[in-house]
Amino acid sequence: MIALLGVRQARHRGVNLCKVHRAFRRCKRLRHSSVRADDSRQVALLSNHHIALRTGRTDSHTLPVTQRHYSTTAGQNDGVDEAPQLPKSARVVICGGGISGCSVAYHLAKLGWTDVVLLEKGSLTCGTTWHSSGLLRRFRSTSLETECARISFDLYSSLEEETGFATGYKENGAIMVAKTKDRLIAYKKLLGNSRLSGIEGEIITPEECEKYHPMLYTGDIEGGFYSPTDATVNPSDVCQALAKSAKEKGVKFIEKVEIQKILTGSGKVYGVQTNQGYIKCEYFVNCGGMWARDIGFLSRPSVNVPLQACEHYYLITKPVDGIDTTNLPAFKDHDSHLFGREWSGGLMIGCFEPNAKPAFIEGIPENFEFQMLPEDWDHFQPMLANMLSRIPKLGHAEVRQLFVGPESFTPDTKFIIGEVPEITNYFVAAGYNSSGISLGGGAGQLLAEWMINGVPRLDTSIADVKRFCSTHNSKAFLLDRVKEIVGLHYAIRHPTAEFASARNVLCSPLHPRLEAAGAVFGEKAGWERPLYVKEPESDDFLDDEKQGISGLFGKPCWFDIMKQEHKACREDVGLLDMTSFAKFELKSPGSEATKLLQYLCCGDINMPIGNIVHTAMLNSHGGFVNDCSVFRMAHNHYFIVCPSFMRTFCKSWIKDHIQISDDITLRDVTDDLTAIAVIGPNSNELLQGFTTTSLGINNFEENSGKVIDIGYASDVRALRMTYCGEKGWMLYIPNKMAYPLYECLLQGHEKYGVRNIGYYTHQYLRVENGVPLINHDYSCTITPYEVGLSKIVHLDKETDFIGKSALMTQQNEGIKKRLALFLLDNHDIDIETWPWGGEPIYRNGTHTGMTTSAAYSFVAGKMAAFGWVNIETQISEQAGSTINDFIMAGQYEVEIEDKKYPATVFFE
Numbered sequence: 001m002i003a004l005l006g007v008r009q010a011r012h013r014g015v016n017l018c019k020v021h022r023a024f025r026r027c028k029r030l031r032h033s034s035v036r037a038d039d040s041r042q043v044a045l046l047s048n049h050h051i052a053l054r055t056g057r058t059d060s061h062t063l064p065v066t067q068r069h070y071s072t073t074a075g076q077n078d079g080v081d082e083a084p085q086l087p088k089s090a091r092v093v094i095c096g097g098g099i100s101g102c103s104v105a106y107h108l109a110k111l112g113w114t115d116v117v118l119l120e121k122g123s124l125t126c127g128t129t130w131h132s133s134g135l136l137r138r139f140r141s142t143s144l145e146t147e148c149a150r151i152s153f154d155l156y157s158s159l160e161e162e163t164g165f166a167t168g169y170k171e172n173g174a175i176m177v178a179k180t181k182d183r184l185i186a187y188k189k190l191l192g193n194s195r196l197s198g199i200e201g202e203i204i205t206p207e208e209c210e211k212y213h214p215m216l217y218t219g220d221i222e223g224g225f226y227s228p229t230d231a232t233v234n235p236s237d238v239c240q241a242l243a244k245s246a247k248e249k250g251v252k253f254i255e256k257v258e259i260q261k262i263l264t265g266s267g268k269v270y271g272v273q274t275n276q277g278y279i280k281c282e283y284f285v286n287c288g289g290m291w292a293r294d295i296g297f298l299s300r301p302s303v304n305v306p307l308q309a310c311e312h313y314y315l316i317t318k319p320v321d322g323i324d325t326t327n328l329p330a331f332k333d334h335d336s337h338l339f340g341r342e343w344s345g346g347l348m349i350g351c352f353e354p355n356a357k358p359a360f361i362e363g364i365p366e367n368f369e370f371q372m373l374p375e376d377w378d379h380f381q382p383m384l385a386n387m388l389s390r391i392p393k394l395g396h397a398e399v400r401q402l403f404v405g406p407e408s409f410t411p412d413t414k415f416i417i418g419e420v421p422e423i424t425n426y427f428v429a430a431g432y433n434s435s436g437i438s439l440g441g442g443a444g445q446l447l448a449e450w451m452i453n454g455v456p457r458l459d460t461s462i463a464d465v466k467r468f469c470s471t472h473n474s475k476a477f478l479l480d481r482v483k484e485i486v487g488l489h490y491a492i493r494h495p496t497a498e499f500a501s502a503r504n505v506l507c508s509p510l511h512p513r514l515e516a517a518g519a520v521f522g523e524k525a526g527w528e529r530p531l532y533v534k535e536p537e538s539d540d541f542l543d544d545e546k547q548g549i550s551g552l553f554g555k556p557c558w559f560d561i562m563k564q565e566h567k568a569c570r571e572d573v574g575l576l577d578m579t580s581f582a583k584f585e586l587k588s589p590g591s592e593a594t595k596l597l598q599y600l601c602c603g604d605i606n607m608p609i610g611n612i613v614h615t616a617m618l619n620s621h622g623g624f625v626n627d628c629s630v631f632r633m634a635h636n637h638y639f640i641v642c643p644s645f646m647r648t649f650c651k652s653w654i655k656d657h658i659q660i661s662d663d664i665t666l667r668d669v670t671d672d673l674t675a676i677a678v679i680g681p682n683s684n685e686l687l688q689g690f691t692t693t694s695l696g697i698n699n700f701e702e703n704s705g706k707v708i709d710i711g712y713a714s715d716v717r718a719l720r721m722t723y724c725g726e727k728g729w730m731l732y733i734p735n736k737m738a739y740p741l742y743e744c745l746l747q748g749h750e751k752y753g754v755r756n757i758g759y760y761t762h763q764y765l766r767v768e769n770g771v772p773l774i775n776h777d778y779s780c781t782i783t784p785y786e787v788g789l790s791k792i793v794h795l796d797k798e799t800d801f802i803g804k805s806a807l808m809t810q811q812n813e814g815i816k817k818r819l820a821l822f823l824l825d826n827h828d829i830d831i832e833t834w835p836w837g838g839e840p841i842y843r844n845g846t847h848t849g850m851t852t853s854a855a856y857s858f859v860a861g862k863m864a865a866f867g868w869v870n871i872e873t874q875i876s877e878q879a880g881s882t883i884n885d886f887i888m889a890g891q892y893e894v895e896i897e898d899k900k901y902p903a904t905v906f907f908e
Contacts (some may be wrong), residue, residue, distance in 0.1 A: 002603055004296065005279050006660050007140065007423060010634055011335065012104065012758040016728060018892045021861075025318060029179050038558065038575075044062075051472055057084070058333075061187045072791060073280070074530040078266055080266055081372050081538075082254075082458065083395050083819055084252045084254060085341050085759055086117075086119060086254060086276050086279065086562060086795050087279060087429075088278075088279065088280065088299075089279060089281065089836070090116060090117040090252075090280075090281050090464060091107060091113060091115040091116065091281065091282050091283065091450070091605055092113060092116040092117070092281060092282070092283040092284075092285060092669050093116075093117050093118075093119060093272050093279055093281040093283070093284050093285070094116065094117070094118040094119070094284075094285045094287055095118075095121075095259050095272075095284070095285065095288050096118075096120065096130065096286070096289055096291070096292075096430075097118060097120030097122075097124040097125065097126075097239070097253065097255065097285035097289040097339055097776065098124075098125055098127055098129035098239065098287065098289050098386070098436065098440075098828040099125075099129045099235060099242075099436045099437055099440035099441070099444075100287040100289065100430060100432070100436060100443065100444065101118055101120070101237065101240055101285070101287035101429075102118070102124070102238075102239040102242040102243050102246070102444075102445065103242060103346065103440050103444025103445070104285055104287055104429055104442065104501060105118045105154075105242070105243070105244040105246045105251050105253070105444075105449075106243075106245055106246045106249070106444040107444045107449075108246075108448045108450035108451070108452075109245070109246045109249035109250065109251050109446075110245075110249070111179045111448055111449070112253060112452075113448070113450055113451075113452060114250035115250070115483070116250075116251045116252070116256065117251070117252045117253065117279065117281075117558075118243075118246075118252070118253045118254070118258060119254055119257045119272075119274065119755070120253070120254070120255045120256075120257065121256070121258045121259070121466055122255065122256070122367070122368075122369040122810050123255050123256075123369060123370075124236075124239055124240065124253070124255065124591040124700055125235065125239045125240075126290045126369035126370050127290060127406075127556070128289055128290060128309075128405065128406055128407055128408065128436070129235050129236065129239060129289070129290070129437070131372075131403065131405040131438060131532045132235040132342070132434075132436060132437045132550065132596050133314065133339070133348060133350060133437075134168070134232045134233050134234055134235050134280075134437060134538060135174075135228060135230075135232055135330055135339065135341055135437075135438065136149070136152065136153060136156070136231040136232060136233060136337065136437065136438050137149065137174065137230055137435075137438055138150065138153065138194070138199050138201075138227055138229060138230055138758075139191075139194050139199060139201060139225070139227055139597055140194075141151055141190065141493065142414075142461065143193070143458075143464055144458055144459060144460060144463060145196075145414075145439060145463075145538060146194060146197055146820070147437075147442060147444065147458055147678075148439040148441075148442030149438050149439060149440075149442060149618060150197060150199075150444050151264075151441055151442030151445050151446075152439060152440065152441030152442045153229075153231065153441075155232050155441040155442075155445075156169050156204065156231075156238055156333060156441060157231070159238065159241045159242070159245075160241070161243075161560070162264050163241045163244050163245050163246060163773045165237065165240060165241035166234075166237060166239045167233050167234060167238045167241050167845050168232070168233050168237055169231060169232075169233050170231055170232050170233075170327065170331050171228075171230070171231040171611070172230070172231065172232065172327060172328050172330060172341075172342065172589070173212070173226065173227060173228040173229065173230050173329035174226075174227045174229075174230035174330040174332065175204075175209055175212050175213050175216070175224050175225070175226055175329050175330070175331045175332070176224055176225040176227075176258065176332045176333075176334065176556050177209055177216065177218070177221045177223075177224045177331065177332070177333050177335075177357055178220065178221055178224055178225070178334075178335070178389075178707055179220060179221050179333070179335040179892050180222060180335060181222055181338070182551045182552040182553060183222070183334065183374075183492060184203070184222045184223050184336055184608060185221075185551065185552075185553050185833060185897055186492045186553075187203060187225040188203060188897055188898060189222075189553075189838055189839070190225070191203065191225065192766070192838070192839060192840045192850075192895060193838050195840060195847060196847070196850070199227075200227065200228050200229055201225060201226065201227045202225075202226050203223060203225055203226075203568040204223060204225070204226045205223055205224075206218040206219075206221050206222070206223060206224070206517055206785040208224070208226070209221065209223070209224040209226075212226060212329055212472050213325060213328055213329055213331055214323075215320075215325075215328070215347075215391050215393055215394075215623070216331060216390060217389065217390055217391065217392055221650045221652065222247065224459060226329075228453045229907075230329070230330060231343055232330065232342075232579060233437065235436075235437045236447070238437065238441075239350060239518050239874075240584070240731075242705075243733055247631050251881050255346055257274050257276050258274060258275045258276060259272050259273070259274050260273045260274060260298065261273040261297065262295075262298050262299035262423075262426070263296050263298070263299075264283050264299055264423050264426075266660065267280070267423060267424055268423065268424040268795070269281065269284045269423055269424070269425045269426050270282075270345045270424055272284060279470025279605070279876060282427065283425045283426075283427065283451060284426050284427070285427045285428070285429065285430050285447070285451075286303070286426070286427070286428040286430060287428075287430060287431075287584060288305075288430060289430055289436075290307070290360075290364065290406055290407075290408040291364060291410060292305045292306050292307060292408070292416075292428065292430035292431065293306065293473070293478075294363075294364070296428075296473075297792060299423060299426070299744050299791065301422045301423065302422070303422050303423060303426060303428070304420070304422070304465075304468055304469070304470055305409045305420075305428055305430060305431070305465065305473070306410060306411050306416075306468050306472040306473045306477075306478060307409060307410050307416065307430060307431040307478070308358055308408065308409060308475075308479060308481075308482045308805050309358070309359040309360050309364070309406040309407065309408050309409075309479040309725065310356045310357060310358050310359055310406070310407060310408075310409055310483075310485075310486050311358075311359050311373055311376070311405075311406065312350070312351070312352075312359045312403070312404070312405055312406065312407040312434060312486075313350060313351055313380050313383065313401075313403070313404050313495065314348055314349060314350025314351070314403050314405070315347075315348070315349050315350070315378075315384075315401070315402055316346060316348050316400045316403065317343075317346040317347040317348075317349070317394065317397040317398060317399055317400060318344055318345075318346045318397065318400055318401070319346050320346065320347070320393055320394075320395070320396065320397045320524060323393065325342040325343075325345060325347055325891070326345065327342075328341075329421045331344075331454060332489075332490070333386070333390050333567060333604075334434035334490040335490075336386040336389070336390055337352050337353050337354065337383060337487065338351050338383070338386055338387060338390060339352075340391070345700060346397065347391075347397070349387050349391070349392070349394070350827060351380075351383040351387075352385070352485075352486050352487060352489040352490045353379075353382070353383050353487060354486075354487035355483055355484075355487065355799075356409075356482065356483050356484075356486030356487060357376065357379060357444075357483070358478075358479050358482055358483065359373060359406045361479065362407065364660070364687060365722070366390070371401060372404055373404040373405060373406060374404065374458075375402050375404050376404070380402070380602045384391075384807070386772075390631075392513055400848065401862075406434075407434040408430065408432070408433075409431070409432060409433050409434070410431040410485070410684055411468070411472045411477070411478065411481045411502070412467075412499075413483065413485055413489065413493075414433070414463050415429075415431050415432045415435055415439060415443065415463050415467065416428055416429070416430050416431040416433070416445075416463060416465050416468075416534040417429050417443055417446065417447055417450075417460060417463045418450065418456070418460060418463070418464045418466060418523055419450070420465050420466075421466050421648050421651065421652030421655075422450070422463070422652075423651075423657065427450070427451060427570060428446060429443050429444065429682075430446050431487070433489060434489065434706050440647075442525050443463075443775045444834075446458060446460070453809075454521065454619060454779065455619045455621060455622065455780070456781075457780075457781070458781065459779035459780055459781045460780070461480055461775045461779050461780060462665065462775075464649070466648040466649045466650075466652055467551055467645060467648070468648065469525065469526060469647060469648055470580055471505055471506060471526040472526065475706050477502045477505065477774065478502075480502040481501050481502040482502045482566065483501060484499060484501040485498060491689060492552060492733070494530075494553070494836070495836045495837055496522075496556070496760075496836075498522045498531075499523060499524060501733065503521075503523060503528065503627070503671070504527065504528055504585065505528075506525075506527040506580075506671075507527070507528045507675050508527070508528070508529075508577050508580075508738070509578035509579075509674050509735050509738045509739050509895045510577045510579070510674065510676075510738060510739065510742050511577075513739065513742065513743075514577060514756060516532055517534070517756055518533055518534030518757065519533045519534075519756065520530070520532055520533075520558070520758070522631075523579050524644045525582075525644040525645050525646060525647055527580030527644060528713065529577060529578070529579070529580050529581065529644075529758075529759055529761050530557045530576070530577055530645045530756065530757075530758040530759065530900075531558075531754040531758045531760050532561050532562055532565065532757075532758035532760050533561070533565070533755075533757060533758050534837045538689060553833045553836060554831075554832070554833055554834055554898075555829050555830055555834065556893055558760065559856075562758075562761050562764065562802065563730040563858060564755070565756075565757040565760075565761040566756060566765065566858045567763050567858075568680060568753060568754075569679045569680045569726055569728075569757060569761065569765060570680070570681075570682050570726075570858075570859075571680070571681065571753065572647050572681070572752055572755070573677045573679065573680040573682045573683050573686050573752050573755075573756065574677075574678075574680055574749065574754075574755060574757035575676060575677070575679075575742070575746070575754060575755070575756050575757070576676070576677040576679065576756075576757050576759070576761075576762055577674075577675070577676060578675040578677050578723075578730070578760070579673075579674045579675045580644040580671075580675075581641055581642070581643065581644055581666075581675050582641070582642045582643065582644060582646055582647035582650055582651075582667060582670050583640070583641050583642075583668075583669045583670045583672075583675070583732065584639075584640040584650065584651065584654070584667065584668055584669065585637070585638070585640075585665075585666070585667045585669055585709075586637075586638045586640060586654070586664065586665070586666055586667075587636060587665045587667075588636045588663055588664045589636065589637075589663055590636060590658065590661070590663075591635050591636065592636075592662050592663055592664050593637070593638055593664055594606055594636070594638075595622070595799070596634075596654075596657065596658065596662070596664060596798040597630060597638060597768075598797065598801065599613040599657070599800075599803060600653070600654065600657060600801065601613070601616065601617055601628075601630065602615060602616050602617075602618055602792060602793045602794065602801055602803060602804070603615030603616070603630075603792050603794055604783065604792070604794045604797045605630055605632070605638070606797075607632060607637065608632070609632050609633070609634060610615060610631050610632065610704050610705060610706060610720055611631075611701045611703070611704055612629055612630065612704060612720075612721055613629070613630045613632075613703075614628075614632045614703070614721075614792060615628060615629075615630060615792050615846065616628070616784060616789070617650070617653055617802070618783075618784075618801070618802055618803030618806075619802065619803060620802060620803060620804035620805075620806065621780060621782060621783075621803065621806050622663075622779075622784075622801070622803040622807045622810060623779070623781050623782055623783060624774055624778040624779060624780055624782060624783075624784075625653050625773070625780060626642055626646050626650045627634060627642060627643065627646070627773075627774040628640050628642040628646075628648055628650065629641045629642075629719075631705045631717070631719060631792075633707065633717075639705075639717060640654075641730075641732075642774070643773070643774060644780060645775060646774065647668075647670060648777075649664070651668055651674050654666055661776045670732065671731045672735060673733060673735065674715070674732070674734075674735050674738035674742075675687040675728075675730060675731070675732050675733075676729055676731045676733065676735045676741075676745070677722055677723070677724075677728060677729070677762070678728050678730075678745065679724065679726050679727075679728035679729060679762075680726065680727070680753075680759070680763075681727060682748075682753065682754075683729055683817070684729075685746075685752060686745065686748045686752045686754065687710060687718075687729060689710055689748070690710045690711040690712075690741075690744055690745075690764070691709060691710045692709070692754075693706065693708040693709070693718075694719075699852045701720065702720055703720065703721055704719075704720055705718060705719040705721075706718055706894050710731070710739065710741055710744075711735035711740065711741045711744040711745075712737065712740045712744070713734070713735055713740065713741040714737065714740070715735075716732065716733050716734075716736075716751070717731070717732035717733075718730075718731055719731075720731070723762070723766065723767055723771070723891060724765035724766040724769060725765060725769025725770065725863055726765055726769065726770060727767075735863050740867075742827065744849055746896070751831045761776070762808060763853070763855055764855040764856060764857070764858070766853075767821075767853050767854065767857070767865070767866065768857040768858070768864055769853035769861060770821050770906065770907075772787055772788075772819060772853070772866055773853065776853045776866075777819060777852040777853050778819060778852075778854055781890060782819075783803075783806070783807060783815075784807070784811055785807065785810055785811065785815050786815050786817055786818060786819065787814075787819045788818065788820075793807060795807065795808060795829075796809070808872045809817050815871060815873075815883075816870065816871055817849065817868050817869060817870050817871055818868070818869050818871060818883060818887060818907065819852075819866055819868055819869075819907070820865075820866070820867060820868075820869050820905050820906065820907040820908060821865070821866055821905070821906045822841070822851070822864065822865050822866075822867055822892060822894060822903040822904065822905055822906070823860055823862045823863070823864050823903060823904045824862055824863040824864075824865070824894055824901045824902075824903050824904070825862070825901060825902040825903065825904065826901055826902060827862065827896075827901050828829060829856060829863065831863045832896070832899075833896050833897045834856075834863060834896070835851055835854040835863055835865050835894060835896055836854055836855070837852050837853055837854050837865070838850055838851060838853055839853075839865070839867075839895055839896055840866045840893050840895040841850045841868070841869070841892060841893070841894055841895075841903070842893040842894075842895065842900065843869060843890040843891070843892055844890055844891050845891075845893075848868070848869050848870045848890075849867055849868030849869055849870055850867060850868060850869040851866065852868070853865065853866045854866075864895065865894065867894070869887055869890070869905075871883070871886060871887075872886075887905060887907060888905065890905070892904070892905050
């Protein structure tokens with residue numbers, strides 16, 4: 001078969017796709033026997049067929065596939081007429097001339113920063129932008145991506161009028177078909193999430209899907225989603241238009257310049273060294289696309305930009321007889337991993353296949369510009385079968401080209417943006433997971449505003465480069481993970497979904513014991529952690545993919561296990577391995593550490609030794625940078641704990657505010673200490689049996705900590721607190737002593753009802769107890785007053801902490817929204833779809849916000865969910881009764897799958 005695909009002497013002409021598919025299947029069956037000559041000819045013709053995209057030009061001979069080039073923007077002025085000389089200095093140097101770099105340059109110039117140089121190693125768009133499908137999709141699964149897409153639409157639709165440069169912008173709309181009920185529910189959730197953004201869309205029947213797109217086979221679908229204003233563009237032309245506008249404002253675009261080093265001093269960018277000389281600069285922006293990870297290694301210290309290129313496939317056909325595709329909407333069949341659009345009278349149909357193929361395992365070749373990758377028909381054949389099933393008439397179409405090009409993907413399906421934690425004024429915008437043209441216009445504006453204003457105006461947590469750690473940048477990790485990521489591009493991403501690849505990277509000392517006990521693990525920030533744990537004597541087998549009669553979004557398979565875990569935490573003792581939590585030590589010879597934390601935290605840290613302060617670090621706008629607990633171990637020694645995914649955020653924020661002259665030491669001890677949560681009313685009695693330290697409330701108050709011996713373990717940091725609102729303890733144990741202590745605690749099973757629990761139960765307890773969580777219920781654009789955490793703010797402390805001025809202004813002027821807790825009425829958990837977060841909330845019949853975290857309350861016997869209430873008039877935090885009156889006076893409903901459930905509101 002490989003020999004067949006390597007034939008290059010076939011004559012150039014159209015190939016019938018249905019014949020090729022049949023030939024391929026016969027060739028596969030006869031792989032080790034003789035092959036019909038006709039089969040050989042059909043497969044070879046398709047393998048070697050080559051045209052230049054958009055131009056309609058064909059080659060008179062076949063080139064080796066890795067040498068095929070694309071001539072961009074035929075017949076148009078490229079907007080970069082004459083290459084300027086390399087300047088000696090610039091305020092900003094941007095690396096990369098794809099959609100990301102061109103967008104950042106354009107938006108910086110539009111905002112008044114024109115002393116900008118964009119350097120491109122090859123030619124503009126030569127990496128992956130040139131072969132983008134050009135699809136623009138408005139509906140996105142997150143608010144950040146939806147807003148970036150909205151900005152991109154607005155930008156691209158106006159570029160031709162602004163620049164006089166055609167971009168090919170065309171609104172044909174798009175259809176997404178649903179083969180399963182779960183997929184249709186996912187589309188309904190997507191529609192609900194987008195209502196606040198004012199995006200048009202509707203759920204449609206199979207018959208309506210066929211009406212909008214007559215080529216689609218609809219006999220096997222449940223329905224679809226129609227977005228009338230989705231669009232397409234020519235990606236290369238968009239970039240040239242952005243470059244033209246930026247150049248007219250003074251930005252310099254210089255091609256054929258290779259960056260060799262990013263120069264840093266005192267932790268800050270000060271210049272770049274290129275093959276044509278040195279440029280002094282204040283800011284550096286890594287928009288290197290699939291080269292961005294390699295560019296990260298050009299500085300000292302190096303920068304983590306975790307992404308890896310994969311092969312991306314699509315077919316282009318000639319016009320289909322009797323079918324006018326000119327005005328057909330684009331389509332997506334997520335369940336079959338397919339997308340498609342009209343293309344020069346024919347069709348482009350591509351895929352995001354499961355178990356994708358990484359590209360450039362040994363590194364990206366030198367001078368890789370406008371090039372393709374070798375076709376792999378064995379790999380592509382299952383997707384070809386899906387294409388023929390969804391569009392039967394495709395079998396009679398003649399194929400112009402099978403295109404295989406590289407696209408870069410990240411470890412978690414989200415793009416990468418923001419200031420890197422390693423170097424000040426070093427920014428990155430890359431890793432768009434094949435959505436660069438859709439998101440790049442908006443991401444470029446967001447990053448430009450971020451650079452100029454110092455903070456992002458949107459919640460960027462899901463895409464912030466600081467969500468990663470060094471583990472994610474490992475080549476082995478990336479090669480393993482991205483095989484899965486490509487397919488997840490179109491998968492239903494349930495809130496409890498976990499990655500299957502690149503697992504067991506970071507494990508606590510308790511992991512083997514928990515695994516033996518029946519724990520089912522998830523992953524957070526690279527760490528394995530238990531989601532739920534079967535009883536040791538149980539032989540029950542749970543299929544995590546198997547759902548109840550209400551489907552993927554209904555009652556989960558692990559509900560009964562969690563019920564028992566919840567009971568243990570409420571009546572006995574539950575043990576949870578929380579080692580993944582980020583842990584730091586801050587020390588100084590004198591009061592420097594205290595002064596620093598007083599400046600960083602909104603709470604009063606200067607408390608007696610042994611106190612634990614639950615506080616937050618805020619940005620200049622009063623929004624959350626981090627949510628943490630600070631344990632004062634000594635006069636000049638602090639122990640700081642924050643959620644797992646905040647590890648890099650917290651570390652970089654503290655580090656960035658330590659002055660060179662300060663004698664302060666910050667140490668990340670996350671990997672050194674095992675954390676065990678001991679939750680429940682019997683936790684005190686259990687622990688007292690293993691220590692001589694009195695744990696009575698008179699000697700060991702709530703929210704206090706001591707370093708004690710427990711069992712055989714010494715130097716245990718015992719904190720009388722939990723993160724779920726229940727009574728209990730957090731134990732931070734040196735790793736070498738963690739396993740023996742854990743075994744001691746398990747001995748209390750008979751007397752105290754001790755059992756292992758997982759994070760699902762912890763999540764349900766915190767929602768039930770009204771404990772919100774950063775990056776789930778609130779983020780960097782939210783203040784403590786809006787969350788209802790005014791108790792953690794101490795405006796009366798003498799230190800002028802970061803965000804204090806903004807909070808004082810908000811306290812006087814009032815808040816515009818408020819987080820609250822809702823209990824749903826008339827909801828049957830056994831047969832109806834559950835809330836999982838992202839459901840619309842209505843107050844007095846008007847849409848007021850969305851749910852965030854959701855859980856079942858075993859105490860109330862109802863579904864509970866945090867959610868936002870928009871306040872119609874600004875209400876001052878000082879007038880608490882007014883806020884209370886406004887929120888409590890409303891009648892609330894939560895919408896789940898087109899059904900509205902009455903809800904009772906609670907808040908502090």
